[in-house]
Amino acid sequence: MKIQEIREIIKLVDGSSIEEFSYEFEGVKVKMKKSGSGNAQQAGSSSVQAPQTPKTVGPPSFSAPAKEPNAEELVSQEAPEVLVDNDSEYHKILSPMVGTFYESPSPDEAPYVQTGTKVTADQVVCIVEAMKLFNEIEAEVDGEIAEILVKDGQLVEYGQPLFLVKAN
Structure with a gap:
């Protein structure tokens, strides 16, 4: 921790x-x-x-x-449906905090990433807002976004997977 x-x-x-x-x-x-x-x-x-x-x-x-x-009670009870068959070959980008997931920097702008987007380790992939602070979340690995596991505006828990990335 x-x-x-x-x-x-x-x-x-x-x-x-x-x-x-x-x-x-x-x-x-x-x-x-x-x-x-x-x-x-x-x-x-x-x-x-x-x-x-x-x-x-x-x-x-x-x-x-x-x-x-x-x-057990601290872990989110709603597990997102994972469409990828074998997620062991994928890197999970986890939420570092409890907050609200935002896919873009503002409502009128395009999302940071979409399924299939190539990312670098230091690239921002989303924002998690907690206590009126907007925290940019980075990809952590070089690769390709295989799946987005949460919806824009969804509340997320600490440690909840946000993305699956097929690492290079």
């Missing part, structure tokens, strides 16, 4: 009504509990405090579950 991903989780927890959050994936454990001041902090010997941000009016981007989530 990357530090950027941990920071995103801290921001989401801090901006929500969740009092306590824990997550375990591939041997990495993250546990946060809000202190009395409303800041999220990581439990353990060292603590990380997220800066307190002003509340904005509008629908919340993250809702609190009734109980503490486990790893």
Whole structure:
């Protein structure tokens, strides 16, 4: 788990009504509990405090579950239909955060990529918006877009596959 991903989780927890959050994936454990001041902090010997941000009016981007989530509950329940027969030969571009998937830089512009588009490792393939921040997602490998697994405007989860790329 990357530090950027941990920071995103801290921001989401801090901006929500969740009092306590824990997550375990591939041997990495993250546990946060809000202190009395409303800041999220990581439990353990060292603590990380997220800066307190002003509340904005509008629908919340993250809702609190009734109980503490486990790893299975954090994974999206809606798996996209994969049309490619053998995806083991394909590189999956995964969402680095929870947010909204956008295929183009603005609604009136063409998508960054389409099925069959040749891409380079540092080429932007989409945007994932989280907490009013637009994060450009890069292809990570040189190759060809084999399949787009999500629709424009769809909410995506952390680690959810967005694209399949046939690597060169």
